[in-house]
Amino acid sequence: MSSDIKKKFSEKLSExxxxxxxxxxxRTQVLKNAxxxxxxxxxxxxxxxxxxxxxxxxLIPWFSHDxxxxxxxxxxxxxxTMLARVAGLVLLLFVLGVFxxxxxxxxxxxxxxxxxxxxxxxxxxxxxxSTVSLASITVFSGLxxxxxxxxxxxxxxxxxxxxxxxxxxxILPVLLQEFQNILLSYRMRGNPPSRKTFAGNLKYLIYQxxxxxxxxxxxMLNTAKRSRTTVEALELKGYRYAAVNKEVKKIRLSALRxxxxxxxxxxxxxxxxxxxxxxxSLL
Amino acid sequence: xxxxEIENLTYSYPxxxxxxxxxxxxxxxxxxxLAVVGNNGCGKSTLCKVLNGLIxxxxxxxxxxxxxxxxxxxxxxxxxxxxxxxxxxxxxFENQIVRPTVLDDASYACLNYAIPDYAARGLEAxxxxxxxxxxxxxxxQLSGGQTHLLALAGAVALRPDILILDEPIxxxxxxxxxxxxxxxxxxxxxHGKTIIVIEHHxxxxxxxxxxxxxxxxxxxxxxxxxxxxxxxxxxxxACNIFPPQITLAAxxxxxxxxxxxxxxxxxxIETGKKIFDKLAYAGTQTRPQxxxxxxxxxxxxFHSVFASxxxxxxxxxxxxxxxxxxxxxxxxxxxxxxxxxxxxxLMKLMIGLMKPSWGNITIFGGNIRRxxxxxxAKQEAFSEDSSQTIFPDKVAVPYWSPEELSRMISxxxxxxxxxxxxxxxxADIAYAMKMRGVADYENRTAELLExxxxxxxxxxxxxxxxxxxxxxxxxxxxxxLHPEILLxxxxxxxxxxxxxKEIMRTLNDIKHITKTVxxxxxxxxxxxxxxxxxxxxCRGKVIADGTRDEIFGNAAVIAQAGIRPPEIFSMGRALHQxxxxxxxxxxxxxxxxxxxxx
Numbered sequence: 001m002s003s004d005i006k007k008k009f010s011e012k013l014s015e016x017x018x019x020x021x022x023x024x025x026x027r028t029q030v031l032k033n034a035x036x037x038x039x040x041x042x043x044x045x046x047x048x049x050x051x052x053x054x055x056x057x058x059l060i061p062w063f064s065h066d067x068x069x070x071x072x073x074x075x076x077x078x079x080x081t082m083l084a085r086v087a088g089l090v091l092l093l094f095v096l097g098v099f100x101x102x103x104x105x106x107x108x109x110x111x112x113x114x115x116x117x118x119x120x121x122x123x124x125x126x127x128x129x130s131t132v133s134l135a136s137i138t139v140f141s142g143l144x145x146x147x148x149x150x151x152x153x154x155x156x157x158x159x160x161x162x163x164x165x166x167x168x169x170x171i172l173p174v175l176l177q178e179f180q181n182i183l184l185s186y187r188m189r190g191n192p193p194s195r196k197t198f199a200g201n202l203k204y205l206i207y208q209x210x211x212x213x214x215x216x217x218x219x220m221l222n223t224a225k226r227s228r229t230t231v232e233a234l235e236l237k238g239y240r241y242a243a244v245n246k247e248v249k250k251i252r253l254s255a256l257r258x259x260x261x262x263x264x265x266x267x268x269x270x271x272x273x274x275x276x277x278x279x280x281s282l283l
Numbered sequence: 284x285x286x287x288e289i290e291n292l293t294y295s296y297p298x299x300x301x302x303x304x305x306x307x308x309x310x311x312x313x314x315x316x317l318a319v320v321g322n323n324g325c326g327k328s329t330l331c332k333v334l335n336g337l338i339x340x341x342x343x344x345x346x347x348x349x350x351x352x353x354x355x356x357x358x359x360x361x362x363x364x365x366x367x368x369x370x371x372x373x374x375x376f377e378n379q380i381v382r383p384t385v386l387d388d389a390s391y392a393c394l395n396y397a398i399p400d401y402a403a404r405g406l407e408a409x410x411x412x413x414x415x416x417x418x419x420x421x422x423x424q425l426s427g428g429q430t431h432l433l434a435l436a437g438a439v440a441l442r443p444d445i446l447i448l449d450e451p452i453x454x455x456x457x458x459x460x461x462x463x464x465x466x467x468x469x470x471x472x473x474h475g476k477t478i479i480v481i482e483h484h485x486x487x488x489x490x491x492x493x494x495x496x497x498x499x500x501x502x503x504x505x506x507x508x509x510x511x512x513x514x515x516x517x518x519x520x521a522c523n524i525f526p527p528q529i530t531l532a533a534x535x536x537x538x539x540x541x542x543x544x545x546x547x548x549x550x551x552i553e554t555g556k557k558i559f560d561k562l563a564y565a566g567t568q569t570r571p572q573x574x575x576x577x578x579x580x581x582x583x584x585f586h587s588v589f590a591s592x593x594x595x596x597x598x599x600x601x602x603x604x605x606x607x608x609x610x611x612x613x614x615x616x617x618x619x620x621x622x623x624x625x626x627x628x629l630m631k632l633m634i635g636l637m638k639p640s641w642g643n644i645t646i647f648g649g650n651i652r653r654x655x656x657x658x659x660a661k662q663e664a665f666s667e668d669s670s671q672t673i674f675p676d677k678v679a680v681p682y683w684s685p686e687e688l689s690r691m692i693s694x695x696x697x698x699x700x701x702x703x704x705x706x707x708x709x710a711d712i713a714y715a716m717k718m719r720g721v722a723d724y725e726n727r728t729a730e731l732l733e734x735x736x737x738x739x740x741x742x743x744x745x746x747x748x749x750x751x752x753x754x755x756x757x758x759x760x761x762x763x764l765h766p767e768i769l770l771x772x773x774x775x776x777x778x779x780x781x782x783x784k785e786i787m788r789t790l791n792d793i794k795h796i797t798k799t800v801x802x803x804x805x806x807x808x809x810x811x812x813x814x815x816x817x818x819x820x821c822r823g824k825v826i827a828d829g830t831r832d833e834i835f836g837n838a839a840v841i842a843q844a845g846i847r848p849p850e851i852f853s854m855g856r857a858l859h860q861x862x863x864x865x866x867x868x869x870x871x872x873x874x875x876x877x878x879x880x881x
Contacts, residue, residue: 024593028593031421031423034383035383035421145383146383146387166382166383167381169383170380170381170382170383170422173423174377174423178701181696181698181701182701182704184634184636184694184701185701185702185704186704187685187686187689188634188689188693188694188715189689189704189714189715189718189760189764190714190715190718191718191719191720192686214704215704217704218700218701218703218704221744221746222700222701222746225700225746226375226378227378229373229375229378229379230378230379230381232337232341232373232379233371233373233378233379233381234381235337235341235362235366236335236337236362236366236371236392237366237381237391237392237395237437238363238366238392238395238396239395240363241363241395241396241397242394242395242396242397245395245397247397248394248395248397251394251397251399251401252394
């Protein structure tokens with residue numbers, strides 16, 4: 001029975017990885033990440049407030065060694081990340097990232113009988129990295145790109161940056177689609193190594209990586225071809241005029257408005273931080 | 284009043300040895316609906332870019348003469364000012380959409396020009412283009428036709444006096460094409476816009492445009508009212524422009540003496556009825572369509588297939604809902620249906636790029652999906668001896684991975700650029716044969732280059748070829764491995780009619796190389812001249828499957844699927860309700876005699 005379950009599980013896993021790590025999956029995840037969470041609490045907040053909030057949680061943890069304070073921040077940003085309904089892929093990348101930075105060291109220490117003196121500093125570092133990362137994820141992935149762009153523009157970042165952010169999201173699905181088709185061309189016409197043996201599987205993996213690298217060349221050329229029209233269209237749509245026109249910036253930013261939620265969010269965060277600091281000083 | 288006045292315009296692109304536009308002088312009156320025609324590379328698009336100031340402000344080169352648009356000299360006016368007078372919709376319109384949501388894109392230009400009510404302007408443009416329902420959609424949720432309308436809305440939002448559209452209907456099915464032209468007509472008639480279209484489809488010119496401008500190799504040939512322009516059958520054909528089939532039929536009847544030499548040639552079905560009403564339907568049955576496949580060998584089978592795609596909100600969009608289809612060896616199938624009916628999905632399923640969410644697809648006896656509870660490799664081992672005892676109720680079929688499928692099936696994409704993965708078409712054609720160790724691949728490549736008339740161009744990068752050449756190269760790549768089944772996605776899309784005819788010839792040419800061919804297409808002339816079997820997709824199912832007589836003779840199917848037979852077929856039908864003629868030749872055979880007056 002258990003072997004049956006195991007077998008099913010391993011099949012499911014291998015099928016899932018093969019099926020899901022396709023470009024289609026990547027594309028949906030990217031879009032989901034950018035636009036799939038418009039109705040969340042985080043997405044509804046004013047981008048300016050969130051950016052200020054981010055400035056705090058992205059910087060302060062680096063300068064603190066107080067475990068309780070860090071833990072408190074970590075819990076808070078975990079909650080905001082959950083509120084932002086971040087796409088699965090981003091979370092996976094986050095976990096992998098933290099693990100590859102410090103997480104694996106923690107495990108090594110535990111395995112080889114290290115004591116608290118080695119354990120604590122590593123935990124502190126892991127907490128710092130996780131907190132800062134989750135705060136970034138909340139802001140950059142919880143807000144939709146246009147909101148984010150507007151927020152940045154309000155703080156005086158150049159218009160080109162904010163345009164680039166939105167345009168990247170506009171063009172990314174198109175590029176991924178095209179990339180998928182080019183990869184398909186390789187697959188239909190290439191001759192991948194057989195995957196019957198373990199060595200074959202390894203060769204297959206190397207082959208795949210090579211193909212992905214080769215596929216960038218046609219992708220770039222095709223992109224260059226299609227951007228000819230885009231550049232002309234941008235010129236016609238007055239993109240260059242807007243970049244130097246203060247009026248445009250004013251009109252664009254007039255959509256930003258503070259609501260009660262926008263005040264409540266930093267207030268609650270502040271209170272939470274105060275409470276953790278209090279607990280930490282009492283202990 | 285003339286809204287455009289061009290005098291002695293000569294223009295050459297930077298580093299070009301010869302001018303693209305040669306000494307052009309013309310006027311376009313306000314409120315015109317003008318079709319610009321001419322063969323490939325005769326400077327149609329260049330002329331249009333002169334009107335909106337991209338030339339000479341954005342694209343330099345040597346420019347002489349004067350161009351006045353709405354009284355403004357384009358040389359002394361900046362692109363921004365001109366862009367608000369002249370709206371432009373590109374042929375590759377999807378690349379001119381730069382914002383992620385519909386309303387955002389429609390109002391983007393207005394915002395950039397600091398128009399305070401930019402959102403209202405965008406909304407107004409959307410409603411003019413019939414997109415108001417879609418205003419908060421993301422652009423990747425739109426169909427091809429809707430994307431085109433959005434590109435138009437983006438231009439309309441600036442309230443320009445002139446709208447220029449470069450081949451607006453090249454990628455659209457007839458229903459969407461009609462929709463675009465109806466909108467253009469309304470913009471022209473109700474809102475007084477001057478419309479300029481670069482158009483190859485003379486049947487649309489006949490039905491919608493007021494005037495026609497012919498460019499010949501960069502020079503102005505003539506500018507005439509549509510009726511008059513389309514009478515010049517020989518001159519148009521010399522420029523690779525094919526007059527409406529009805530006009531062509533009447534022209535040939537005139538030559539045969541069936542019609543009076545002084546009668547004007549009809550251009551639409553309405554005028555055709557009057558001219559042709561004296562002709563009797565001979566009723567000689569149309570020659571049987573090319574012999575149908577005599578083999579009964581079923582090589583691919585779709586059994587109640589469901590397929591869907593993921594949306595970002597987790598809900599699935601359904602494409603197929605219980606699709607059944609059998610494909611026999613030797614079939615020449617055309618798959619038709621409106622945009623979004625699932626033609627491309629059908630092909631993606633066959634090459635294993637997409638998996639059905641439910642149902643079975645077997646190809647050459649193998650399944651394209653691993654079956655539950657078994658592992659593909661093991662299954663093969665089982666099937667040799669013990670499968671019957673272990674799975675008594677299940678006949679084990681091998682599993683084909685996409686790699687294995689690619690050895691049997693070849694797909695030629697709608698967009699040939701995505702097939703060019705090497706730096707010359709010679710290398711591209713050779714690639715698959717080389718990788719798979721075909722012995723004399725060099726000779727075969729040379730043969731293919733010769734057959735597709737690409738030998739001269741073999742060193743060029745595929746992307747830099749013209750539309751027709753790219754398409755030929757992609758076909759050569761597709762058949763290089765002698766696939767058992769060849770899938771072609773819209774092989775004639777975006778081509779002018781002359782190039783389309785050439786591709787059709789090529790397709791007929793390769794009929795004996797690849798036995799089983801499936802084409803997904805909107806091009807009904809291609810369907811009628813090439814296909815032996817027509818499969819109509821609609822709402823996730825096959826709603827009709829048969830010969831062209833069975834499909835086009837069935838008015839209910841045509842209406843349901845939103846397809847349209849070639850115009851000459853409708854003309855025949857309008858004259859006689861049992862007439863089935865798909866080509867001008869067949870029309871001439873069937874209506875060869877003058878009715879006896881009784």
